[in-house]
Amino acid sequence: MARMIWSSALFLSLLQIATANPLNLKRWDDLETKHAWTEIPRNWELVGPAHPDQSMQMKIGLKQNRVDELVEHLYQVSDPAHSRYGDHLSKAEIDALIAPHPSSVEMVDSWLSHHGIAPGSRTSGGDWVTMTITVEQAEKMLGTKYNVYKHTITSETIVRTMSYSLPRVIHEHVAVVAPATYFGTMKAMKATSFVQNTKGGDSLVGGLVNGVDASCSTKITPDCLRSLYNSSSYVPSATGENRLGIAGYLGEYANHADLQVCPCIQ
Numbered sequence: 001m002a003r004m005i006w007s008s009a010l011f012l013s014l015l016q017i018a019t020a021n022p023l024n025l026k027r028w029d030d031l032e033t034k035h036a037w038t039e040i041p042r043n044w045e046l047v048g049p050a051h052p053d054q055s056m057q058m059k060i061g062l063k064q065n066r067v068d069e070l071v072e073h074l075y076q077v078s079d080p081a082h083s084r085y086g087d088h089l090s091k092a093e094i095d096a097l098i099a100p101h102p103s104s105v106e107m108v109d110s111w112l113s114h115h116g117i118a119p120g121s122r123t124s125g126g127d128w129v130t131m132t133i134t135v136e137q138a139e140k141m142l143g144t145k146y147n148v149y150k151h152t153i154t155s156e157t158i159v160r161t162m163s164y165s166l167p168r169v170i171h172e173h174v175a176v177v178a179p180a181t182y183f184g185t186m187k188a189m190k191a192t193s194f195v196q197n198t199k200g201g202d203s204l205v206g207g208l209v210n211g212v213d214a215s216c217s218t219k220i221t222p223d224c225l226r227s228l229y230n231s232s233s234y235v236p237s238a239t240g241e242n243r244l245g246i247a248g249y250l251g252e253y254a255n256h257a258d259l260q261v262c263p264c265i266q
Contacts, residue, residue, distance in 0.1 A: 036163030
């Protein structure tokens with residue numbers, strides 16, 4: 001009888017511990033592949049293994065909890081026919097929509113704690129966590145090996161991996177981890193952003209579009225944009241409501257003086 005009572009007491013104690021600390025039951029070593037390459041991406045070559053003590057700034061992107069609502073808001077404020085056109089959200093409102101669910105934050109923080117890593121800085125919306133860790137720590141967390149790769153055109157070197165894994169219990173909570181399998185860099189993209197076809201006479205811009213003027217391979221003008229977007233015959237109907245935004249990427253930006261002389265911009 002005493003033995004039975006002792007066994008029952010032990011079972012109840014273990015049950016209380018498990019109930020009070022449900023995350024203790026999670027298996028952080030039960031890894032599942034999040035993303036993997038079958039071969040090294042084009043224009044990159046393997047140099048060798050990354051040094052285990054090398055530091056890296058790791059970013060973890062958590063799943064955004066209300067992103068569908070955000071997309072709906074963006075469509076409404078961008079539609080000239082909608083009553084909310086131009087009524088843009090404040091930064092605080094956007095942060096609330098992109099914030100991860102509290103359970104995602106708790107799960108990822110527990111995973112990092114398991115590896116002895118304190119969560120670093122967070123974005124205002126809380127959907128990105130940044131911390132400085134070593135290559136060795138990253139390899140243990142992600143069940144992978146990091147290597148140094150060199151870009152064959154720019155000679156730029158980066159530390160990346162061909163695949164990485166996450167515990168099954170946090171797959172639904174994490175959108176992406178970087179640096180990991182994403183090989184793109186600003187310098188590399190700029191070096192390969194324009195490709196010209198010398199065989200047929202037509203020009204390829206970004207390797208995607210045929211039949212535009214050859215000069216569009218090295219510079220962009222309003223005529224290039226009309227050709228690329230097939231909008232030469234387009235006539236705007238809501239002339240009093242149109243707004244134009246011009247973005248710049250890869251170190252290429254609009255010339256404000258050119259914008260003033262362009263007949264299509266008033």
